[in-house]
Amino acid sequence: MMNQDTILAGQALTLKRYPITSNCNLQAWDAADHHLLKTLQDQQLDADGALLLNDAFGALACGIQAERFYSHTDSKVAQLGCIKNLSLNGRDPELNWLAIDEPWPESLELVLMKLPRNLNQLDSQLQKLSQTLRAGARLLIGGKAKLINRALVERCARQFGQATPSLAWKNTRVIECVFDGQPRATTPLRQWPVPEYDLTLSNMPNVFAGNSLDIGARAILPYLPEDCDGPIVDLGCGNGVLGLRAGQLNPNADIHFVDESAAAVQSAELNWQENLKRNGAQFHWSDCLSEIAPLQAQWILCNPPFHQGDAITDHIAWQMLKDSHRHLCKGGQLLLVGNRHLGYHVKLKRVFGNSELVASDNKFVVLVATKN
Ligand SMILES: C[S@@+](CC[C@H](N)C(=O)[O-])C[C@H]1O[C@@H](n2cnc3c(N)ncnc32)[C@H](O)[C@@H]1O
Numbered sequence: 001m002m003n004q005d006t007i008l009a010g011q012a013l014t015l016k017r018y019p020i021t022s023n024c025n026l027q028a029w030d031a032a033d034h035h036l037l038k039t040l041q042d043q044q045l046d047a048d049g050a051l052l053l054n055d056a057f058g059a060l061a062c063g064i065q066a067e068r069f070y071s072h073t074d075s076k077v078a079q080l081g082c083i084k085n086l087s088l089n090g091r092d093p094e095l096n097w098l099a100i101d102e103p104w105p106e107s108l109e110l111v112l113m114k115l116p117r118n119l120n121q122l123d124s125q126l127q128k129l130s131q132t133l134r135a136g137a138r139l140l141i142g143g144k145a146k147l148i149n150r151a152l153v154e155r156c157a158r159q160f161g162q163a164t165p166s167l168a169w170k171n172t173r174v175i176e177c178v179f180d181g182q183p184r185a186t187t188p189l190r191q192w193p194v195p196e197y198d199l200t201l202s203n204m205p206n207v208f209a210g211n212s213l214d215i216g217a218r219a220i221l222p223y224l225p226e227d228c229d230g231p232i233v234d235l236g237c238g239n240g241v242l243g244l245r246a247g248q249l250n251p252n253a254d255i256h257f258v259d260e261s262a263a264a265v266q267s268a269e270l271n272w273q274e275n276l277k278r279n280g281a282q283f284h285w286s287d288c289l290s291e292i293a294p295l296q297a298q299w300i301l302c303n304p305p306f307h308q309g310d311a312i313t314d315h316i317a318w319q320m321l322k323d324s325h326r327h328l329c330k331g332g333q334l335l336l337v338g339n340r341h342l343g344y345h346v347k348l349k350r351v352f353g354n355s356e357l358v359a360s361d362n363k364f365v366v367l368v369a370t371k372n
Helices: 031-042 059-063 076-088 119-130 150-159 215-223 241-249 262-275 315-327 344-352
Strands: 005-008 011-014 051-053 068-072 094-097 110-114 138-144 163-165 172-178 190-194 199-203 232-235 255-259 281-285 297-302 328-339 356-360 364-370
Touching (some): 005 031, 005 059, 011 076, 031 059, 031 138, 059 076, 119 150, 215 241, 215 356, 215 364, 232 241, 241 255, 297 315, 315 328, 328 344
Parallel strands (some): 051 110, 068 094, 232 297, 255 281, 297 328
Antiparallel strands (some): 005 011, 138 172, 163 172, 356 364
16 A cells, blocks of 8 residues: 655645545655645745646645645546545645636736646646736746656747746756746637548547547447437546437437546537537536436446556546446446456456457457346
8 A cells, every 4th residue: 555644845744546445556646746845835935826737636735835725627536636635634725626617817926737748738728827817927837857858848938938947856847937928829629520420529638539539439439329218428428429429329318428527528518519419418527427416327338548647547447337337227238448458348247247248359349238
């Protein structure tokens, strides 16, 4: 079991990953969190009223010395983790969560950002900051030193203003940026066609499968159910391609789109409006099905992730299978696609007591399990 106690910039904290699993050997903070907090401390910056962007499990929220601050994250799992860790550390600050479609406060003078993995997401956050902040506002971006190269620093300077990388510390760097007061235009969303299914998809930054159909999605799409009355759930919907196709094939069914990424849920909603143009869809920002009211689905469609951030893990797939079993009606079915080597048939047998092979190629298997 991983040690969950640490000292970040002089503060003793207990930080757990979310969800807390008994076999979790992954840490809930990293050296970039530590570097950001240390920079605040070394430079004696006033963090009151600051905005935290992309705080992974609340290490920044727990470590920041401020009475009041804002936080925005795309990830529901990160948000739930942060809330758990704040209470674990007896912190009850006035934390204002900013949702994906909310404006950020103009009064911000300091922003702490964990470098997102996706550079389109970085651009989009820098652009939104540039449309919000006043000239002179400061932005500290913390990340792994190997990712903070000259091109990245120039990108920050282009999208925000003066950008100066720190020396490396524990294999991380902090880029210190000062806003030049020039608002940058938002990059238009990419749109791309899927002609074989008569769909046009748009992906917000940070959403899986940026500009082409994922090969796993391609493998499962020919086997979606037809002419059922639903409800049908697209679990881990990304841009919503499985639910959209299910909506075409099942015009009387309600389709539920679920993802832990707020940008994914927003993309699915946009794509539904653009492609299906009918009522009957619901959109949920949720960690698996944990925040969905007692839904008894007839079908759940799933192309599960096998990583959480940088960490390869099968705990999300396990959770998706268990939640699916709970949220299917009797006789309801889970249709799932996965890499052959991930052994999903074994997991399905454990959770459902059955698993049938629907299709396979040299890379993927499509499986179905029935709730008895
Ligand atoms: C392999 S992608 C599949 C996307 C889309 N369904 C497709 O087939 O192209 C997996 C999706 O699961 C989402 N995801 C990851 N962890 C999740 C969780 N805990 N709860 C809900 N969705 C999650 C990811 O954001 C991602 O959109």
